[in-house]
Amino acid sequence: MVMCYCKAGDLTSLREVFEASLQAMASNVMSWNTMIDGYCKAGHYEILVLLLPVARHCHVEHDDAQKPEQQMLVMPTTVTMATMVTTCTQIGDFALGQQVHHYIWQFGTKINTMLSNALIGMYFKCRNMNQALDIFTAMLDAPNLFCWKMVIAGLRI
Numbered sequence: 562m563v564m565c566y567c568k569a570g571d572l573t574s575l576r577e578v579f580e581a582s583l584q585a586m587a588s589n590v591m592s593w594n595t596m597i598d599g600y601c602k603a604g605h606y607e608i609l610v611l612l613l614p615v616a617r618h619c620h621v622e623h624d625d626a627q628k629p630e631q632q633m634l635v636m637p638t639t640v641t642m643a644t645m646v647t648t649c650t651q652i653g654d655f656a657l658g659q660q661v662h663h664y665i666w667q668f669g670t671k672i673n674t675m676l677s678n679a680l681i682g683m684y685f686k687c688r689n690m691n692q693a694l695d696i697f698t699a700m701l702d703a704p705n706l707f708c709w710k711m712v713i714a715g716l717r718i
Contacts, residue, residue, distance in 0.1 A: 567599030575599055590638050597641065601648045609645050609657060639676045646679040655687035674702045678711060685715030 566575035575596060600608035642665050649658030662680060665672065672680075677700045684693035697704065697712055704712075 567595050570603060572600060572603055572605060590641060593637060594641055594644060597644050606648060606652045609648055639671055639673050642670055643676045643679040646683050650683040650686050655683065658683045672701065674700065674705060674708065678708055681711055681715065
């Protein structure tokens with residue numbers, strides 16, 4: 562349902578279905594990513610401000626004593642975080658982008674090449690060359706051609 566409302570551009574129904582799924586604990590990361598994508602494509606970037614606190618709340622450590630029905634079903638992924646960082650970059654809200662980056666580090670979200678590229682791009686665009694280069698040099702995966710192009714372009718700014 563979330564995907565259907567997203568494609569139709571019906572943000573009101575999209576939000577209602579998403580919130581109902583959160584309350585019923587039936588939401589999943591695809592719902593999150595679809596909702597973020599739908600809102601951002603429609604130019605409603607405020608969804609990032611609303612979802613970041615929800616993402617923090619949903620990030621819990623699971624111990625083996627918890628029953629499966631008590632575990633949180635929604636966990637933002639590297640795709641979720643990369644989408645949020647990229648959107649912050651596109652709208653020029655670097656303070657929010659830095660909050661997302663702080664969340665990524667605070668909760669140990671795996672930083673893969675896609676997320677590294679999103680962060681590097683954001684920091685270059687907000688003219689924080691040192692932070693962009695720190696992320697580039699700390700990449701766990703080997704930088705690909707796109708990473709190198711981004712760094713070269715960023716240093717030319």
